[in-house]
Amino acid sequence: MRHLITGGEGFIGTNYIRYILKMYPEDEIICVDKLTYAGNYDNLKEFENDGRFTFEQVDICDRKAVYSLFETYSIDCVVNFAAESHVDRSIENPEIFLKTNIIGTEVLLDAVNKYAIKRFHQISTDEVYGDLPLDRPDLKFEEDWGIKTSSPYSASKASADLLCLAYFRTYGTPVTISRCSNNYGPYQFPEKLIPLMIEKAQRNESLPVYGDGKNIRDWLYVEDHCSAIDKIVRLGKIGEIYNIGGNNEKSNIEIVKIILEALKKPESLITFVKDRPGHDRRYAINSGKIQNELGWKPQTDFESGIQQTIEWYKNNPQWIERILNGEYKKIRGVKS
Numbered sequence: 001m002r003h004l005i006t007g008g009e010g011f012i013g014t015n016y017i018r019y020i021l022k023m024y025p026e027d028e029i030i031c032v033d034k035l036t037y038a039g040n041y042d043n044l045k046e047f048e049n050d051g052r053f054t055f056e057q058v059d060i061c062d063r064k065a066v067y068s069l070f071e072t073y074s075i076d077c078v079v080n081f082a083a084e085s086h087v088d089r090s091i092e093n094p095e096i097f098l099k100t101n102i103i104g105t106e107v108l109l110d111a112v113n114k115y116a117i118k119r120f121h122q123i124s125t126d127e128v129y130g131d132l133p134l135d136r137p138d139l140k141f142e143e144d145w146g147i148k149t150s151s152p153y154s155a156s157k158a159s160a161d162l163l164c165l166a167y168f169r170t171y172g173t174p175v176t177i178s179r180c181s182n183n184y185g186p187y188q189f190p191e192k193l194i195p196l197m198i199e200k201a202q203r204n205e206s207l208p209v210y211g212d213g214k215n216i217r218d219w220l221y222v223e224d225h226c227s228a229i230d231k232i233v234r235l236g237k238i239g240e241i242y243n244i245g246g247n248n249e250k251s252n253i254e255i256v257k258i259i260l261e262a263l264k265k266p267e268s269l270i271t272f273v274k275d276r277p278g279h280d281r282r283y284a285i286n287s288g289k290i291q292n293e294l295g296w297k298p299q300t301d302f303e304s305g306i307q308q309t310i311e312w313y314k315n316n317p318q319w320i321e322r323i324l325n326g327e328y329k330k331i332r333g334v335k336s
């Protein structure tokens with residue numbers, strides 16, 4: 001199978017490409033990435049000379065360049081990870097979120113139609129459902145719930161989902177969508193909660209926690225997200241949405257304390273800061289559909305996943321260092 005993976009140099013895309021190359025020795029990857037601040041060519045550099053891996057530096061909003069990829073390579077499936085993904089940045093500057101997350105998806109969908117690609121999988125998020133109250137632990141997002149977004153980020157992701165469903169209905173485009181909870185693991189850009197806190201704690205810097213820290217997220221180890229996407233791409237039903245979650249709800253403050261304990265650092269490093277505007281209180285996801293219909297279930301429990309993650313960041317200080325000093329942007333030898 002030849003996969004065109006967009007956003008492959010970001011956190012989840014990188015882990016997904018590694019997963020496919022490991023699990024399917026015959027498969028090939030065309031990794032397409034604009035290399036924004038969040039895209040890191042270091043992530044997959046070791047595959048530069050692997051015949052199964054090709055990198056193309058392309059913006060998914062650039063229709064001509066995207067069509068040219070489909071003219072050049074014979075593609076079996078497209079998985080769209082490319083996105084602006086940081087909620088705080090979407091609050092400061094929504095426009096680029098609308099461009100990449102909506103127009104970029106539209107360009108890809110048009111290409112899928114034009115070149116009769118057999119599968120387009122859209123990586124969405126549980127944030128499209130809005131949030132849940134803290135005092136109703138019985139409530140969890142279901143696939144047939146309506147869209148109720150809180151941030152420009154989630155609104156742009158929800159718009160892309162609606163476009164995918166409209167293309168399926170109008171043109172018969174072979175789409176599937178997955179909506180996943182918060183991921184953690186290696187290669188996550190250190191602006192997101194877990195790598196940010198690991199990094200700051202290691203440097204004995206103060207750890208900024210929004211509001212009262214009681215906001216709850218459902219955390220899933222990134223490789224479990226990858227195995228779920230793989231199941232959907234190969235076995236999922238066209239036109240369907242699949243929720244993916246770890247059934248592992250933790251408040252932000254709990255996460256920060258777990259990290260401090262693992263690194264043997266004092267809780268006095270925690271500093272509560274002004275809350276994010278519109279901050280969602282709780283996400284919880286019912287992933288019964290993918291478990292029952294496609295036989296997926298997460299393999300990594302949070303206790304071992306978070307230890308592996310902390311170890312990875314401790315053992316790869318040069319990865320973080322090259323981000324912090326900007327060296328990671330000076331890419332060489334890029335095939336394009």
Ligand SMILES: NC(=O)c1ccc[n+]([C@@H]2O[C@H](COP(=O)([O-])OP(=O)(O)OC[C@H]3O[C@@H](n4cnc5c(N)ncnc54)[C@H](O)[C@@H]3O)[C@@H](O)[C@H]2O)c1
Pocket residue numbers: 006007008009010011012013032033034035036037038039040058059060061080081082083084085086100104123124125126157179180181182183184189
């Ligand atoms: N991280 C999570 O916890 C999480 C949870 C659920 C869903 N998601 C979704 O998963 C996807 C990947 O998330 P992530 O955390 O890996 O994000 P990320 O920010 O780490 O990576 C995004 C990648 O997309 C690339 N990109 C951005 N704009 C582009 C464009 N116009 N053209 C081509 N490439 C472009 C970036 O260079 C980067 O490599 C996103 O769609 C996100 O909405 C993430």
